[in-house]
Amino acid sequence: MKAVVYNGPKDVSVNTIDDPKIEKQTDVIIRLTTTNICGSDLHMYEGRTSFEKGRVFGHENLGEVIEVGAAVDRIKKGDRVCMPFNVGCGFCENCERGLTGFCLTTNPGTAGAAYGFAEMGPWQGGQAELMRVPYADFNCLKLPEDAEEKEDDYVMLSDIFPTGWHGVELSGFLPGESIAIYGAGPVGLMAAHSAEIRGASQIFVVDSHDDRLKLAEAMGAIPIDMRKGDPARQILDATGGLGTDRGVEAVGYQCCDRHGKERSNYTMNCLVKSTKATGGIGVVGVFIPEDPNAPDDLQKEGKMAFDFGNFWFKGQKIGTGQCNVKHYNRRLMKLIEQGRANPAQIISHRLPLDQAPDAYKHFDGRDAGWTKVVLKPGT
Ligand code: NAD
Ligand code: ZN
Incomplete structure (x- = not known):
């Protein structure tokens, strides 16, 4: 089969590799029809991780089941399914509590597993013609009748729609509150879409790219262009000096690398400043553990300092981590089915x-107009 493989920093190619096979009777094989490129792929693509040469990328996957293991019961050949980026087992202590992003079986001893990801288990990605899905009865979300028609919406259930929703959830958001989202990449835009659906009174979205800020505006958010000055100050000025009830970090540790500003604490300091006293902050942007042997300075500084004093004085709360996609995907699927959510609106390229x-x-260059890329194997 054909698959997108990693050759080294900023070097991927489409190679012919062996087809995946059923390895355990709980596996299924999927023929992919849509598989996305994600901002998270760029951590590997840019060579900032231990991603091995020859590994297949892709954790945002949707397709048709073409083969089922003997112990698979619920999922059938011919089903159209979308997989959470997390690989869960369904029976460990964390999966049982809905914390599938922290499965203890699929990547023991560390923080959860994902397809096509460094440090998140051995699972091959789905930017390919075929992929193997373990614990298929647990991991496959079976899609409704209109699966083909709304495929580009449903594929966002694999990661960025639930992750944007999770960012809003982690902030402690309640309907009627105001929220500021840092980052208008796919995740930040999905946080804005989620906040809109969940009844935010005011949504600010911070970025420095016109095309992404325009998308945020089209979703009902107030764009904050950080090129025009301190974004936290702009939000404070727009809210009578009080700030927003909630804030979401949707950038991650690479943020200031790109903007030549301070360090990876830039967005966190902004969030502490632009969030009200007693407000909440949800951090879904990826920050990585300190690694003194890492090849680049950003990874070395995993032990990030931010203005904890101000955070403490303002009595703020914080929530962090991987999204437990399975906790949300079925309900968000219903929002798509009923026409109340349309996450595909951010797609720029098929x-x-x-x-x-x-x-x-x-996409890595954040070139104008490249917001979200979906790949269509088989076309
Ligand atoms: P992206 O890199 O395309 O988007 C990031 C956006 O942030 C860009 O538009 C960039 O211009 C903007 N930005 C950079 N510095 C900024 C700053 N200082 N202030 C405001 N905006 C700034 O990627 P994405 O796909 O949207 O992903 C965003 C983050 O979410 C990444 O770190 C990704 O790994 C992470 N992520 C986390 C989860 C999870 O489960 N927690 C899931 C998916 C993605
Ligand atoms: Zn992703």
Whole structure:
């Protein structure tokens, strides 16, 4: 089969590799029809992780079941399914509590597992023609009748729609409250979409890219262009000096690398400043553990300092971590089915698998107009 594989920093290619096979009787094999490129892929793509050469990318996957293991019961051949990026087992202590992003079986001893990801278990990604899904009865979300028609919406259930929703949830958001979202990438835009659906009174979205800020505005948010000055100050000025009830971090540790500003604490300091006293902050942007042997300075500084004093004085709360996609995906699927959510609105490019190398280059460069790329294997 054809698959998008990692060759080294900023170097991916579409290679022919062996087809995946049923390895345990709880597996299924999926023929992918849509598989997305995510901002999280860029941590590997840019060479900032231990991602092995030859590994297949892709954790945002949707397709048709073509083969089922003998112990698979609920999922049938021919089902159209979307997989959470988390690989869960369904029976460990964490999965039982809905914390599938922290499964103790699929990546023991660390923080959860994902397809096509560094440090998150051995699972191959789905930017390919085929993929193997373990514990398929647990991990496959069976899609409704209109699965094909709304495929580009449903594929967002694999990660960014639940992750945006999770960011809002982690902030402690309640309907009628105001919220500021840092980052208008796919995750930040999905946080804005979630906040809109959940009844926010005011949504601010911070970024420095016109095309992304325009999308945020089209979703009902107030765009904050950080090129025009301190974004936290702009939000305070727009809220009578009080700030917003809630804030979401949807950028992660690489943020200031790109903007030549302070360090990876930039967005956290902004959030502490632009969130009201006693407000809450949800951090879904990825921050990584300190690693003194890491190849680049950003990874070395995992032990990030932010203005904890101000955070403490304002009595703020914080929530962090991977999204437990399975906790949300069925309910968010219903919002799509009923036409109350349309996450596909942020897609900028639909491309065949062969064009993945070019797509990575443009998406990594945050080139104008490249917001969310979905790959269509088999086209
Ligand atoms: P992205 O890199 O395309 O988006 C990030 C956006 O932030 C860009 O538009 C960039 O211009 C903007 N930005 C950079 N510095 C900024 C700053 N200082 N202030 C405001 N905006 C700034 O990626 P994405 O796909 O939207 O992902 C965002 C983050 O979410 C990444 O760290 C990704 O790994 C993470 N993520 C987390 C989870 C989870 O489960 N927690 C899931 C998916 C993605
Ligand atoms: Zn993703």
